[in-house]
Amino acid sequence: MAQLADVLVPPNEEGTRATVLKWCKRVGDAVTKDEPLVELETDKVTVEIPAPASGILIEIIKQANAEVVPAEIIARLSLGGAALGGAVLAPPEAESPAGVESPASVESTASVESATSAAFQVPRAVSAAGTAAKPLSPSVRRLLKEHSIAATDILGTGRDGRITAQDVIRHAASGTNGAKEKHAPAPPQHARAQGAAGGSTRVPHTAIRRRVAEHMARSLIESPHVTTLFEADLTRVLAHRSRHAADYESRGARLTLTAYFISACAQALRAHREVNATFHSDALELHADVNIGVGTALGNKGLIVPVIHRAQGLNLFGMAQRLGQLVEAARAGKLTPEDVRGGTFTISNHGVGGSLLAAPIVINQPQVAILGVGKVQRRVCVVEIDGVEAISVRSMCYLTLTIDHRALDAFQANAFLSSVVATLEQWPADEA
Secondary structure, eight states, X not given: OOEEEEEXXXXXXXXXXXXXXXXXXXXXXXEOTTSEEEEEEOSSOEEEEEOSSSEEEEEEOSOTTOEEOTTOEEEEEEESOOEETTEEOOOSSOBOTTSOBOOOOSOOOHHHHHHHHHHHOOOEEEOTTSOEEEEOOHHHHHHHHHTTOOGGGXXXXXXXXXXXXXXXXXXXXXXXXXXOOOOOOOOOGGGSSBOSGGGOBOOOOXXXXXXXXXXXXXXXXXXXXXXXXXXXXXXXXXXXXXXXXXXXXXXTOOOOHHHHHHHHHHHHHHHOGGGSEEEOSSOEEEOSSOOEEEOEEOGGGOEEOOEXXXXXXXXXXXXXXXXXXXXXXXXXXXXXXXXXXXXXXXXXXXXXXXXXXXXXXXXXXXXXXXXXXXXXXXXXXXXXXXXXXXXXXXXXXXXXXXXXXXXXXXXHHHHHHHHHHHHHHTOOSSOO
16 A cells, blocks of 8 residues: 655744645645645745655645645545555545646546546445445535535536536535535635625735734734824935936846835844834843834735834845845745845835824734834925025925834834934935
8 A cells, every 4th residue: 555645734933823825736746845835825925835755745724815724634645556456546635725626646437437436435425315425525524514415416517527626616605505506606705795785895804914914913903002292304314316227227126115124124233123122021021133024015915014024234235135126026026035025124115005103003012112104295394504504395204113012112213203303404415
């Protein structure tokens, strides 16, 4: 008998759960050790799980969109395959990630059907006449149980009339009871669960959206949020950017305003270490490295926070270059787990979307503060020039610092923001 190998969910340092995004192989496919087998999605990254060994994929236990936890078995491999008459046996009801039946890997004979059933112990649905019906996959059995539906009430559309997961989903959505439904094309994913009133549509949450929701709710419950508001004059920053943007671009870095904010925060965090910290019930942990996360929107999918590690050691060019790499990777879904780990402070530049002020911005736990950056506006201001007050048009924006009031008070928050504003407003004109 061929040996079996379990495919396990790897340890996940960024949370306890993940979601199966898609399978790269179908049941019955040959796989080679270390080739991509399945993609898992956490609230932060998409991770490819390689095959643990070479063999045949004989069972997919967790289908696409299923939630999984570390060390959970999600599939099984046959190391070398279980052969009968020169053919490799696959489990009877093998579904692809999209619910498409896998190609038959054995001949449809009574002996093969019997051997397969004995080898995999797959329960069968029993028809009204008492004869053995087609075997049911684990995902189909689970859906039937969840929706309290009898297999005999559904007309299977899979290979040889087998019932697929999509058959069960369509049946449950139709509200049909006690009679086999006629097969109809599957509705779009976003419209499969519609309410009766007003034709409203339920859009399933992505894994990222679910994790962000949980993380934000937990942050508000755990820590008292307090926000302080400052105003910054970015006239000198914008002049510097205008002078150096083309040079940075020629060297492979796009000079954005966010790079200036990261640089100013990195300096301020070194001077005010209590803001670059983690709150514990018995102590405040001050971090040696300044690891600044930058909130990056992924459209309707949610939000992700790639981290610029050891930002205190980067000049403005290095900051801009690293920021561009991370944002590009985030939007292409190519961030690695290391890219989102270890953040000690976060910046949310909500102003890029036109927002002037957002408060409170929810703290990215277990950090103790988050900076909010509003839209840059040209405003008429009173300024002092050579000791004389004057009216001038300046490029201004609002900066907010939301703090965990367990760890910080207004005194520390205001001192930190004062340092950030001073760095921005006094930016050297010729510093490259």
